Amino acid sequence: MKTIMKVLVATFLIASCSQQKQVNNNxxxxxxxxxxxxxxxxxxxxxxxxxxxxxxSGMVVKITNFGARIVSMLVPDKNGKYDDITLGFxxxxxxxxxxxxxxxxxxxxxxxxxxxxxxxxxxxxxxYANDHGNTLHGGLKxxxxxxxxxxxxxxxxxxxxxxxxxxxxxxxxxxxxxxYILTNNNxxxxxxxxxxxxxxxxxxxxxxxxxxxxxxxxxxLDHYLEIFASQTTPVDxxxxxxxxxxxxxxxxxxFRKPRKIGERINEENEQLKNGKGYDHxxxxxxxxxxxxLAVRLTDSISGRILELYxxxxxxxxxxxxxMNGKVIGKSGKPYNYRSAIAIEPQHFPDSPNKPNFPSVILxxxxxxxxxxxxxxxxxx
Numbered sequence: 001m002k003t004i005m006k007v008l009v010a011t012f013l014i015a016s017c018s019q020q021k022q023v024n025n026n027x028x029x030x031x032x033x034x035x036x037x038x039x040x041x042x043x044x045x046x047x048x049x050x051x052x053x054x055x056x057s058g059m060v061v062k063i064t065n066f067g068a069r070i071v072s073m074l075v076p077d078k079n080g081k082y083d084d085i086t087l088g089f090x091x092x093x094x095x096x097x098x099x100x101x102x103x104x105x106x107x108x109x110x111x112x113x114x115x116x117x118x119x120x121x122x123x124x125x126x127x128y129a130n131d132h133g134n135t136l137h138g139g140l141k142x143x144x145x146x147x148x149x150x151x152x153x154x155x156x157x158x159x160x161x162x163x164x165x166x167x168x169x170x171x172x173x174x175x176x177x178x179x180y181i182l183t184n185n186n187x188x189x190x191x192x193x194x195x196x197x198x199x200x201x202x203x204x205x206x207x208x209x210x211x212x213x214x215x216x217x218x219x220x221l222d223h224y225l226e227i228f229a230s231q232t233t234p235v236d237x238x239x240x241x242x243x244x245x246x247x248x249x250x251x252x253x254x255f256r257k258p259r260k261i262g263e264r265i266n267e268e269n270e271q272l273k274n275g276k277g278y279d280h281x282x283x284x285x286x287x288x289x290x291x292x293l294a295v296r297l298t299d300s301i302s303g304r305i306l307e308l309y310x311x312x313x314x315x316x317x318x319x320x321x322x323m324n325g326k327v328i329g330k331s332g333k334p335y336n337y338r339s340a341i342a343i344e345p346q347h348f349p350d351s352p353n354k355p356n357f358p359s360v361i362l363x364x365x366x367x368x369x370x371x372x373x374x375x376x377x378x379x380x
Contacts (some may be wrong), residue, residue: 027074027082031191033142033330034084037093039064040317046147048092053155053182058082059376060066061182067096067144068105068159068178069147070208072330073104075186075376081215084301085304085376087340090330099329100335101207104144105178106137108163108170109360111316111363112350114240118352120171120199120361132238137207143176144207155182164240165198172364173200182371186376189277194368201360203347209320209340210306212299216333220320221262226296227255227317229282233348233357237274243354245283252281258298260320276321277338281314281348289312291371295343298379309373310345313358320341345372 038277039050043066050071053061060074073086088102089095114131125226128139137144148159150298163174174196181189191203211220232253233241248254252264252272265277272278286292294315308315319341325334351357362368 001326024223027058029332030074030082030084032156034062034088034090037064038093039071041092043134043147046149048147049150051150051152051157053180053188055155055182055186056184057186059182059186060178061188063157063180064092064095065148065150065159066092067075067103067146068161069095069144070103070188070206073188073208073376075107075304078378081154083217083302084330085210085212085214085306086087087209087211087215087335088330090247090305098144100209100323101137101144103206105159105204106207106344107143107176107202107275108138108168109135109201109203109347109352110137110175110240110260110344111203112136112240114170114350114353115239118201120201120352122295123247133221134238134240142168148178150173156180170200171364172200172202174202174362176204178184178204188374190372190374192202192368192370192372194362195364195366196362197364198239199363201352202362203315203360204368204370205312205344205346206372208342208374209342210297211340212297212304212306214237214302216329216335216339219262219336219338221260221338222299222301223261223298223341224257224258224298225317225341225348226298227315228286228293228295229284229315230256230343231283233281233283233314234271235274235280237277239242239279241281241348241357242354242356248282253263253278255284260294262338265319265338278319279321281316281346283314283348284310284312285323291373296344297341297343301378303376303379305379307373307375307377308343308345310372311346311369311377312347314344314348315348315351316344318344327379345370 127135
């Protein structure tokens with residue numbers, strides 16, 4: 001009997017070691033797709049680098065100070081297999097001409113400003129029109145194309161950038177700080193602060209794309225999506241909000257209970273036609289500036305769950321409707337139609353021109369603050 005027990009224990013230990021070796025090999029294979037050497041260079045006289053945050057739970061996040069971008073996010077599935085669940089590239093060169101805003105901090109104003117203009121205190125400001133006569137994600141050279149100053153202390157990365165008065169048409173010298181903090185609970189905390197010396201408008205977000213199967217591994221139409229919001233801000237054909245708030249009840253925009261993203265995305269619906277799918281802002285059901293759960297994304301195959309918490313009043317959800325396979329990601333796979341979802345906590349699009357929307361005005365002496373958290377877990 002003792003001999004049999006010894007054999008069983010030895011067999012179990014061998015199997016466990018073999019399984020752990022497979023997990024380690026899998027992690028190394030995915031981890032080496034993004035290396036520091038691919039990001040170490042100078043742009044506009046400033047050094048670009050790649051920074052790595054790791055926790056005790058096995059989660060790894062890599063970030064570059066070019067555009068304050070999340071480059072990779074490695075997490076295991078229910079079987080311990082690692083995948084990189086966010087879209088990106090393995091070297092800086094590919095980011096220089098990126099027009100998908102992969103993983104970046106978007107500013108000064110995330111999303112759209114209609115007709116590329118807004119008025120403050122009777123003065124009209126003209127912005128760069130880079131989206132059908134409107135301004136999108138900061139203009140010609142927004143925060144996604146800037147080299148941020150970086151300081152890392154343990155698993156906290158602090159990035160700073162000063163946007164000069166008049167940059168992209170926006171008033172005021174704007175000083176921005178973004179902190180990425182990785183916790184042992186698999187939470188990536190993003191803290192934003194900004195100050196200005198002249199009244200201005202501001203709307204910051206992170207523009208990471210997620211696929212819980214792993215980047216480049218099929219589409220996200222089978223992911224279950226929950227959005228804790230009872231209203232949306234409907235848009236016109238150029239994706240500029242009309243100014244109204246509309247109840248999601250009995251529409252394809254009701255994700256108050258888990259629904260597959262692809263379940264209703266092709267229904268006959270004017271808003272779906274305008275966005276070519278989901279590319280809309282939801283009005284979150286929570287108090288202003290309260291840190292609350294905004295979105296839950298679940299993949300029943302990998303067992304991964306992604307939750308987004310934010311202090312922002314809205315969240316833009318984009319289902320990858322303009323992805324066409326021409327962009328090749330870090331693993332050598334094309335980013336095809338609807339192969340990822342962007343979840344962007346934010347103030348509402350075109351708020352500077354919609355007085356009924358929550359204010360995006362920042363005045364001298366005041367501090368803009370925002371906190372968003374991406375938390376990864378597994379189905380239990």
